[in-house]
Amino acid sequence: MRRTHLRRIGAVSLSLLMVLMLLFLNTRLALATDPVRGVEVKVDTSALDASVDAAKQAGVDVQKDGDVDKGTADSEAELNAKRDEIKADYDKQVQDLNAAAEDAKKQLGEYAAKKQKYDEDMVKYNADLAKYNTDMAACNKALEELEQKKNQDGYMTKPSAQMLTFKSEPNASLSFSEKKYTKEEFKSTVRSWNLGPEPWRYAWFDFLNDNQPEDAARVMLEKDKPFVATYTNLSNSSFNGTKIAKVEYIYTFKGASGVPLPDKLPVVLQKDPADTIWYNDFFADVRINLKARFYDEEGKEIDPTGSLLSFSSLNRGNGSAAIDRDALERVAYFNGEYIPISGSSIKVHADGGAYADSSNADKAKGSKFDTAEWDTPTSPNAWYGAIIGKVTNPEISLDMASHKSGTIWFAFSSDVKARDVPMKPVAPTPPVEPKKPVIKANYHVDILYTRPQLGKGALDEADADIDGSTVKTGSIVKFALRTSAFPADHETIDSVVFRDTLPESYEVDLDATKATSPDYDVSYDGASRNLVFTAKATLIAQINADLTKAAEVPAPMVIGKVMKDGTTYENSFDIDINNSYSAKSNIVRVQTPKAQPIILPAAGGPGTPLPVTLLSVLAVVSGAAWLFTRRREVWRGAGAWYGREAYSPLKSSGMRRAFDVRGKWRSILARCHFNR
Known part of the structure; x- marks a missing residue:
């Protein structure tokens, strides 16, 4: 028993749950x-x-x-x-x-x-x-x-990590807009300046001109006129993880003293921007300004602040014995910060330059090393003739200057000569997670x-339209309760009910009404005169058989008689659909004729209409029947003849008699008019 009871509870619960789910899922599906x-x-x-x-x-x-x-x-x-x-x-x-x-x-x-x-x-x-x-x-x-x-x-006096990698770009492409000289053109141009009879004036220039690689570019700088050299196709250079794709060097010859140069200076640009430039000072004082700019792969200028630049191979005291042994190479007017190297011969001076105070070429003259011991590309003592420049501005600017040095090589690079300078590692850039696109769309249902279009009809026995007509009393009048078809794609119809309140004196034939309305259950309340047609289940099923198609609704038919003279019968009906929507139809009207009065003649005069009904006249005539005898009587002025036979007013619709009443019955009825 207990187990059976639990099973029933479980089954009921499951059924309720399924019903609730179906209701939820079909909330909008039901119209x-x-x-x-x-x-x-x-x-x-x-x-x-x-x-x-x-x-x-x-x-x-x-x-x-x-x-x-x-x-x-x-x-x-x-x-x-x-x-x-x-x-x-x-x-x-x-x-x-x-x-x-x-x-x-x-x-x-x-x-x-x-x-x-x-x-x-x-x-x-x-x-x-x-x-x-x-x-x-x-x-x-x-x-x-x-x-x-x-x-x-050999160590930096102010330790700092390197952020710039710019040491070697052998595959770089050099371009500029000025004239590029051949070796012969270079030589003939400089020779034409007539700088003096001394053979050494040209000997050092000739050495420079004759010993350049084929990919070097011989150009002429003009005083105070910027010369732009652009290097592209860089592959080994970067700043703090950003690739350097292009570098621009802007050279400006600032002038020379001690030699009659025609405001021009011959220089040789190297294919590798880290090897930079060679020039000849013709044993005079020469100064060239250099501005350097770096660009990334998108062409955006890089701010190299924090980079360490190498200013190296700054000689002093290795000049020509025939001219001046105290030749000097220096860096001047650097717009960043000088960082000296401990033990180096290169010092920072009040004039904005960085150079050796005395010879760094000869131990005999107080140098710690001879030139050959420190001024080579691979020497571990290269720090002795070097200083470091730390960049503090987006644009790098400095002057390369010389005094009676003859041929000078200046290399602009990040290859600082101090010992054990660490490379600052570059923090990796986290990848940017792609944002999942959200594609939105909206829709709606109309x-x-x-x-329903209702139409009440009034028909005679032959189904002819008699709306607004006059019909005989006692004749059959049908009332048709019409509604338009349910259209295709209509909602589910649960009920269709027609209600018709019949007019007074309309005698309904309920059996005939039911017979002509087989699709409906028919009920009638005689007291209220309410006639109700309720669609049967078969009709509802027929309407809902295919909701995608229109469904006709058979019209119920009321059959009955109009029983009262002189009456206007008005009728309409109400429809109710799904116990929700209701509407009232149009009104139809039929009439019966009024009863006609009996016209009685006044004694000795013409007939005078009296409002006497048929029944009352019949009663009077029946009461006086014994007075009727077979006779001919002529009403004065009437000129009419009436039959011989005794006449029963109950048997004739056209009986005619005459009588004269003067206190008592003194004559027979002469004439009576009866009209229905």
Whole structure:
């Protein structure tokens, strides 16, 4: 018993749950009759629904907007027009949803590829980040050690990590807009200046001119006129992780003293921007300004602040014995910060220059090293003739200057000569996670109602229209209760009820009414005269058999007789659909004729109409029947003859007699007129 009881409870609970789920899922699927607007009509949404599902499957964020009210149709033509309007609206929505689906496929496909790359890049980034953390820890440790050694020979007096990589670009491409000289043109031009009879005036220039690589560019600088040399196709250079794709050198010859140069200076630009420039000072004082600018791959100028520049091979005291041994090379007017190297011969001076106070070429003259011991590309003592320039401005500017040095090579690079300068590691840039695109689309359903068109009809026994006509008393009058068909795509119909309050003196034939209205259960309340037609289940099933098609509604027929003379019979009906919508039909009217009065003649005169009904006259005549005898009587002035036979007023519709009443019956009826 207990187990059976539990099973029943479980079954009931499950059934209730299923009912609730179905109600939830079909909240909007069921259409609704409106008490005022009538029956809801659903235009086919299958294509729209399919597009909504397809768009969702493609990843579109599809939102349903509120239903759009398309109004109420009161005629078939209006209903069809609104259907077409809704179909066009749905077609447009389908197009928009399909376009959104295609867009979603494209964008989400691109996103998937980007997301895959992002995931791969994240793996690399995490590995790079781990390496960066390790390298940064090593850099910081190195700086701490440099701080301990900053007073030792060859070490920076102010430890700093390098951020710039600009040491070698052998494949660079050099371009400029000025004239490029051949070796012969270079030589003939300089010779034409007549700088003096001394052979050494040209010997050092000839050595420079004759010993240049083929890819070097011989050019002429003019005083105070900027000369722009551009290097591209760089592959080995970067600043703090940003690739350097281009560098510009802007040279400006600032002038010479001690030699009659024609405000021009021959220089040789090297193909590698890190090898930079060779020039000849003709054993005079010469100064050239250099501005350097770096650019990234997008052409945006890089701010190199924090970079360490190498100012090296700054000789003093290695000049020609025939001219002046105290030749000098220096850097001047640097717009950054000089960082001296401990033990170096190069010092910072009050005139803005960095150079040796005395010879750094000969130990015999107080130098720590001979030139050959420090001024070579691979010498570990290169720091002795060097100083470091730390960049503090977006644009680098400095002067390269010489005094009676003959041939000078100036290299602009990041190859600083101090010992153990650490490279500052570059923090990896985390990949940017692609944002998943959100493609949105909206749709709506259109709501349309139609009001059934009601029509009450009044018919005679032969089904001819008699609305507004006069009919004989006692004749059959039929009332037809008509309504328009339920249109295609109508809602489910649960009930259809016609109610007709019959007029007084209308005698309904209930059996005939039921016989002519077989699709309805018919009930009649004689007291209230209410006649009700309720659609049978078979008719409801027929109406709902295919909701996509129109469903005709058979018209109930009331059959009865009009029984009263001189009466106007007015009639209409009410319809009720789904116990929600109700409406009243038009009114039809039929009439019966009025009863005609009996015209009695006054004695000795013409007939005088009296309002006497047929029944009252018959009663009088019957009472006086014994007075009737066979005779001929002529009413004075009437000129009429009446029959011989005794006449029964109950048997004739046209009886004629005459009588004269003068206190007592003194004569027979001479004439009586009876009209129905």
